[in-house]
Amino acid sequence: MNQTTRLWGGRFRKSPDPRMMKLSSAGGAHARLAPQDIAGGKAHAAELERAGLLSQDEARTIVAALEAIAADLAAGTLAPDESDEDVHTFIERVLIARIGAIGAKLRAGRSRNDQAANNLKLYLRAEARSIGAMLAELLDAIAGQAERHAASVCPGFTHLQSAQPVTFGHWLMAHGQALSRDASRLQDWEKRSSLSPLGAAALAGSAIALTPELSARALGYDGPCENSVDAVGARDHVAEFLFVAAMLATNLSRLAEEVTLWTSRQFGWVVLDDAFATGSSIMPQKKNPDIAEISRGRAARLTGDLVAMLGALKGLPLAYNRDLAEDKRAAFDAVDVLGEVLPAFAGLIETMEARTDVMRAQAGAGFALATEVADHLARKGVPFAEAHEISGALVRYCEEMGRKLEGLEPVELRAIDPRLDESVLAVLTLDAAVAARSGYGGTAPARVAEQIGRFRGWLTGFSQWTRERAA
Known part of the structure; x- marks a missing residue:
């Protein structure tokens, strides 16, 4: 050189x-x-x-x-x-x-210090909306599947144990809601990254470039940074971008884990489209959810990028230090990972086929309707603590006798507790259990449809935000 x-x-x-x-x-x-x-x-x-x-x-x-x-x-x-x-x-x-x-x-009148800060901030401001557009496609695919399955009953889990029946649409929308918060984080991040570092020069400000507010406006910022030292020495906007990326990848990884379970022979809930699955080099029968598995792995990488950036920042004195050059390596990786993962995952979700008969057959397993008994007794005036004990005794009886809750005879019910009569049998169905959860945010199909409608309205606005940069 x-x-x-x-x-x-x-x-x-x-x-x-x-x-x-x-x-x-x-x-x-x-x-x-x-x-x-x-x-x-x-x-x-x-x-x-x-x-x-x-x-x-x-x-x-x-x-x-x-x-x-x-x-x-x-x-x-x-x-x-x-x-x-x-x-x-x-x-x-x-x-x-x-x-x-x-x-x-x-x-x-300028320095590589304010240039470097400006370049990456401009880049990330543009990429935030590009990532948002890809995320919007995934959210649209989730909402589409949820609409198709707003009333499709499936098991709901806590501790990965069968808990209560829900609808598959409601379960999918739980992932949609988490990912929508990541979308909102992108928008919030952009607002906090709206000030231009140009004009800060090396650290003290420029003796020549004295109207940085005009340069800021020309580049699409809201204005210049308030403090020239902060302008070149701060990278919290990069760390925050990496957090948003890591959180998005983590939420996506949780969905990826469920897709991996759903497509297993043991669950059998979902069949992947051939175009979004891979096979085995030795076992010809295999159909693997590689997109989901790769996405889980990439989430770990983005967590590492965030930790690396925070580690680089934690001991730095103001203003600029070459340690800050690590910001680009981490930011580029986050952008690249999300640029690969989000489109592939959107295609996977959009094309997957849910086996509603299999899900419904599993929905009542593990005495998932036991809570209906306790709720039924509570509505009849039985204190819930007692109702809970009675329901537990009923489950214990069924386990010992090899019976199902919904198949018990009135005489068996009364033998457990006189307050149990045959009226409880009306609530011991999957559809009744799901329909009963009709409060705001519940899994009743009508409520799920309303939730998806609100979500679609929000998604329209978010998608518009992703397109505004190009306009």
């Missing part, structure tokens, strides 16, 4: 050792931030024109050259080379090579 392709070096008597530069350089790895660096450069050119350091013609020449560089990057005819220490060096090198000394003027 020669002197003209570095952004520093005037006070050094020796050239950088190649071993040091290999550790320090990341031009190729960070090349995806070139569009953001170019956008920041265009905004800064306007700032320098306002400051009188560039004439109108010089500013136009720089902007035109930056747009040409962007076009070449998009076409794949231009890329960083090994001599480029970082994306900022790369863009400046090409700019000066194309327009000469005018290009060298662009560095005035």
